[in-house]
Amino acid sequence: MGAAPAVCVVFLSGVVVSVLGGDQHSLYYIYTALSKDVALPGIYEFTALGLLDDREIDYYNSKEQVKVPKQDWMKEKMQPDYWDKGTQSRKSKEQWFKVNVDILMQRMRHTNNTNLHVLQWRHGCEIDEADGNVRFLRGIDEYSYDGSDFLSFDDENMRWIAPVPEALPTKRKWDEVPILNQYTKGYLEKECVDWLTKFMEYRKESLRNHSKPDVHAFAKKSPTNSGRLTLTCLATGFYPKDMVVSVRRLHTSLPEHLLTSSGVRPNDDGTYQLRKSAEIQEDEREAEYDCYVNHITLKEPVIKKWDKKCSDCQSDLNAGLGLVRKITVGVTVVLLLLDLLGGIIFVLKKMQITGNSRN
Structure with missing residues (x-):
């Protein structure tokens, strides 16, 4: 080989990934x-x-x-x-x-x-x-x-x-x-x-x-207690990684020892994400919960209210199915009316054509 030191690793479609720590x-x-x-x-x-x-x-x-x-x-x-x-x-x-x-x-x-x-x-x-x-x-x-x-x-x-x-x-x-x-x-x-x-x-x-956080509040059924929900606050896409995330009830932050935190984790684009979750009683839905997020890129904190929905709860699924049924019934009725109206129009036109032919 000619003079020109170089490095060579084998991988046509892949990339050698280094296992490095956060720093x-x-x-x-x-x-x-x-x-x-x-x-x-x-x-x-x-x-x-x-x-x-x-x-x-x-x-x-x-x-x-x-x-x-x-x-x-x-x-x-x-x-x-x-x-x-x-x-x-x-x-x-x-x-x-x-x-x-x-x-x-x-x-x-x-x-x-x-x-x-x-x-x-x-x-x-x-x-x-x-x-x-x-x-x-x-x-x-x-x-x-x-x-x-x-x-x-x-x-x-x-x-x-x-x-x-x-x-x-x-x-x-x-x-x-x-x-x-x-x-x-x-x-x-x-x-x-x-x-x-x-x-x-x-x-x-x-x-x-370009690193303001994107904030989400959502809930799922608790994996350990059927009568509870896991309410999660997620902040993602922020940089630098110093971030404040709180789960709040009636504008009061829940104690940290009651929360489960993912810790700050890196995203693929060099930004970070952090999620914190709290277990709440399912019958507490009517209470006002929100996510409070503060970051150096924000002029004022972001407060994201929970919409009181649960993505995998049976009641929410039933409500969704009920809405689908109502929409389906409504569409069916409309289609029947349109078919009936179309039939009437066809008969009228037929009569009109027949009438004209007699003249």
């Missing part, structure tokens, strides 16, 4: 090259994507040949020249991959078969900011061929690891250029971390402007 974050770039065009929608000979905390932030493929943003905040924050330079970089890597797929197929003695072969590269970094300070956790730069590990960078010792004999020529070639390995280490531990923290800040700024 840990990752930035990875993943490149995938196929040995031939498979003529399937959405599958290209070469693709490249960037992932921030396992969410796609940019994308490139060999058909459109343009690096594009996949998050609104990336489009808003990154200047046009960032995308122009990124496009040129992706085009160069596409050509590099075409050459090296052929080289690897020769090494693996795959040149005489018509099977599809895949070369992938993954590189990036992970950090921890639990105490407010950014701490580098690890950097990854690795390649895979047809789903198997082919070559990886040992960041601590600044050398390449070859798990298969076919990777040894590349390992020797790259290890013989110390400045190349120094650059790889510097990228993983410094440049990648800088980009990761910058992207995180851009995302936070965007979320701060």
